[in-house]
Amino acid sequence: MNIKADFPTLIEEIDYGTPESKATKQVTLTVDGQSITVPEGTSIMRAAMEGGVEIPKLCATDMLDSFGSCRVCLVEIEGRGGTPASCTTPVGEGMVVRTQSERLDAIRRGVMELYVSDHPTGWNEKAGTGASEFDAVAKSVGLVENRYGTEGRNHVKDDGGVAPGHGSLAVDYIARDESNPYFTYDPAQCIVCSRCVRACEEVQGTFALTIEGRGFESRMVAGMHEDFIASECVSCGACVQACPTDALREKTVLEKGMPERSAVTTCAYCGVGCSFKAEVKGDEVIRMMPYKDGKANHGHSCVKGRFAYGYATHKDRILSPMIREKISDPWREVSWEEAIAHTAKEFRRIQYQYGRTAIGGITSSRCTNEETYLVQKLVRQGFRNNNVDTCARVCHSPTGYGLGQTYGTSAGTQDFDSVEYTDVAVIIGANPASAHPVFASRLKKRLRQGAKLIVLDPRRTEMVKSAHVEADYHLPLKPGTNVAVLTALAHVIVTEGLFNEAFIRERCDWAEFQDWASFVALPENSPETVGKLSGVDPEAIRGAARLYAKGGNGAIYYGLGVTEHSQGSTTVMAIANLAMATGNIGRPGVGVNPLRGQNNVQGSCDMGSFPHELPGYRHISGEAVRDIYESLWGVKLDDEPGLRIPNMLDAAVDGSFKGIYIQGEDILQSDPDTKHVAGGLAAMECVVVHDLFLNETANYAHVFLPGSTFLEKDGTFTNAERRINMVRKVLEPKARYADWEATQELARAIGLDWNYTHPSEIMDEIAKTTPSFAGVSFELLDRVGSVQWPCNEKAPLGTPIMHVDGFVRGKGKFIRTEYVATDERTGPRYPLLLTTGRILSQYNVGAQTRRTDNVAWHAEDRLEIHPHDAEVRGVREGDWVRLASRSGETTLRALITDRVSPGVVYTTFHHPDTQANVITTDFSDWATNCPEYKVTAVQVAPSNGPTDWQKDYNEQARQSRRIAPLAAAE
């Protein structure tokens, strides 16, 4: 089967000019003699387009509200005087509209003539791409002359053609702004239609652009007339997408020309799962265009998804398999056949020598569902054990556990569209503006419409306060006190009688609720007591609780600030309790929503990546479930859970675990306590790394298998809203095999009879064996775009919102959430608390984004420290500081800011030089071993430069990345 293997054309999406009206009442009108029926409130422009009549336009686009400034889209309406703009005029019953007449033609030509009189070189020569909407409109209105010439005062010529400016702005011409690495702003081509400004405001919510001045002097500028890179711009590219001229244009398009063909695919960065058209020319991606039909992003994107795909062709990519005897040897490039045969032989030898359980595998949250499924299948069917785990271990495993226990499913309850109905949003331990930017844009839009916001975060993030965003309550809790504060919120809801009794009696177990209520009502859980230990004002806790319980639809969104704690699972349960107690579950606008870090964290968890679970979260000890796979795979499965990542490393140090196949994860950089990870890897005899780059883990590898990017394979990713999105191959794998093919080769080499010819067949096997995926197939996804699991007989088109009529597990379960302080405490030697996070332009350990121009925004990790803490230590802005914990120390430069509270410091972990995880401890979640990244007691002191560990590490990394020159053919 060959689904969409070729895609000969460029997908053109229709621009209806104005947004869809959500009214239910229908109105019928006549446009150019054609009868059209549309919802009330639709613009004439949109109605005409829905009837196939395209009215010329410049300032209108359907991602933005109508504006009515360009005066090109004028129409005639029978019985009305004048020529109203079709974008701002709503349809009326029985209206008779004419879009073409001599009068209209003359007006439109006149308007365009004025535009071109102040446009570089005129309409009939290609000033930019020659393919802009402006060029198309000039052509469509039949513009044939420019009677005004281009000699007068204008914004175009900088060499003698400029009449002296008479306004407060001295000159009319402004040079191009090339400061953004991805796009150019040429003010000379700007027609001041404000589409970019409105896109930045309405779609992205950053408000970085404005129209400066007035009249002839007006023009678009970023910030306070700054370079784009220095302005508030976050480079999401919405302005470039909105621009109808070439004033804002992707540099790749200017350099290489317009793309020729495209395929719809899914972004491989965060868990929002934006849909894009990958637009290609020859064998090169020209640009990634957000897809308007994408259900997660509706045509929007962030800087990573739209622009940061350069890593796919970065020179650091390894394209040939490599092996070596010892990790101190240089790498030797070999054929795929040799690498696969060598790996199979080594794994077999290790199992023979040390036992069946001496090897295992790690699946990737970056790879497709199909690839993840194959890796766990390889381990279970081929290695005959359950030693498979995934990087989700270190991020969202408590989500799976906590929501599974309380609600019965290990996933978020809503779709992203749900936010449009939210009245009170609660953000806990997440900074969507940085880590889930497209969702943040949608949330900000809702906030501008009047929704309230509560933020629980030790830092004053962009969600607490930024342009047009101000949290109603910010609870700046001390890292590690999540459970206490959430239980205090519950205390207020229970003791003040704010809970939803009808909901609880109907959907939950009343006796369990009463038990829980009596627990949270204890005085030790009161805001006053909790306020002392968490540092949060008790009145703010009370206010926030009242707002969430009684403010209408309350939705909780949370991130790794919830899960990556010793009480991560407890915190997830506390969140689940709050939603149940207030009845905020089971309809649009409410729910409990984990914001997933990586593109396919949800999918990798769904696909049975955990050592105790088969696909669909079914425990390995269940005989009926094992039967399904045993009969299909023809092997007896181990009924005992296998080793988790930290256990594998412990076992390696102990000498009982010797070989590992790691697909698309850099555990050395992303897992806690780097030295322990390094020790574990160094103790193994065959470490196989399957990745795009020689990542940090590969420094300890014996076999390197080159990976494929999301552009080079077919498959599916599942985003944070359980949405299964298609990933489509637009380029041939640079290293010959897509990752699923490489895994299949390895499986065959160890004797398994795998014969998948296309990932769709793997999905068919998943659907056949996993009830929640029973209805999923590539054919369905091709037809409907995407579906949210469960997708089966009961829900053939998927399930946007879960627990609608009742909880999946039956009755919702209230669980007591006792606060236990982490063992990681501050003391005289380590008086500060370190917490970690991300920034917008970088992603995870940075393996991809560091290899793109995104480094323009974040060239290094910095330590955020409060001015007071900095001053007593004699640390100044930009100084090198030593950051030390019980586990280790590193150095980085300080950034002094009051975004962090006194006593708290913060850094990111995007750069391997920093090695923030040298600092983090091996404390972890009691239920799932999810590491406690978010709390580490540290000390900060001025320093002269990198630590010995960093220097040694860099030297070791350099040594271990050597690749032996290919011996000349002899």
Next chain:
Amino acid sequence: MTMQAASTEIASRTAAIIDEMKGLEGPLLPILHSIQEEFGYVPKDALPVIADGLNLSRAEVHGVVSFYHDFRAKPARRHVLKLCQAEACQSMGSDAVAAKVKQLLGIDFHETTRDGSVTLEPVYCLGLCACSPSAMLDGEVIGRLDDEKIEEIVAEVHS
């Protein structure tokens, strides 16, 4: 002459104005007016402070400030003389008035006399059409300009 204020000074005085006026409905323009009153101009360094105080972006504040010619980016000179150049005044001879004023002061619109005493600016309607041609000197309107009044004004700004 108003000295250009130091940026920390600007920030603290701006913050005080914002605190006082933040509660107004549509506070941005009143705040900008107060700042111009305080400093004699709207310093660029005040804009990020306003943006932060009102939860706006810097771009938005800049867009508003640059839209209104009345908000000056540099300290004003001792006197600001605005001559109305709109339709009603034109029909009553404002062109001749402007020419005479320019000649007497020796400057064009948007310029300041060499001694720094007065800045001359055009304005488009002071709402005083019944008394055209009209002018505004340091915020006070003057109607029915004639040669005598013009000379009086010039004498005053030079004194």
